[in-house]
Amino acid sequence: MKTQFLSNILLMLIWVFLTGSYTFENFSFGFILSFLILWIISRKTDQNKYYKILPRIIGFFFFFLWEMIKANIQVAIEVITPTHNMKPGIVSVPLDAKTDVEITFLANLITLTPGTLSLDVSTDRKVLYVHSMYVHNKQEFIDDIKNGFEKRLLAILR
Incomplete structure (x- = not known):
């Protein structure tokens, strides 16, 4: 995989x-063009x-x-408006992520999103505890994380 990436960069x-054009658009076009050429070849x-x-x-x-x-x-909007629509809560999210790298990436992505914070991982590493400012429906919150961040992250890491 490293050789394909380096070949892509070299062709770009x-x-x-x-x-002779050193613009961002030309670098991007060169990267996409070289990616397509390498994909067709291999x-x-x-x-x-x-x-x-x-x-x-x-x-x-x-x-x-x-x-x-x-x-x-x-x-x-929550900060600007005088009414509070928050319903904070701590939700236990069951994990499909197994390795330390997968769990760490997922926890950090959740924490980087404003309004959410990863608190802890269970000792058996099957549950991630997440605090959120908006937990109106726990199952919907869990589904958003599982079908959003976790699903896409595991598609990359596995």
């Missing part, structure tokens, strides 16, 4: 040097993990960015 740099080989994981990482980045924006707006 060759594109940028040949065009479609029939066993080296497909890179070509599956990179779009997932990009998709996860935009998903996390969207969740961050939504949470920031929700918390900002």
Whole structure:
């Protein structure tokens, strides 16, 4: 996977040097173009993990960015308005993540989102305890984490 990424970067740099334009757009276009070329060349080989994981990482980045924006707006509205719509609570979220890396990434992503905080992991590492400012429905909150952050994170890490 490292060799495909380095090949992608090398081809991107060759594109940028040949065009002579050192803009962000040209770097991005060169990266996407070299990714597509490498994907077409190695479609029939066993080296497909890179070509599956990179779009997932990009998709996860935009998903996390969207969740961050939504949470920031929700918390900002709570601060600005005189009424309190908060219903804080601690929720135990069952984990599909097994390794320390998976659990750590998930806990940190939850904590980075405003309004939520990862508190603890059970001793058997099957439950993550999360404090949230808005727990109107516990099952809905759990489903949001499991089908959002955890599902996408495990698709990248496994």
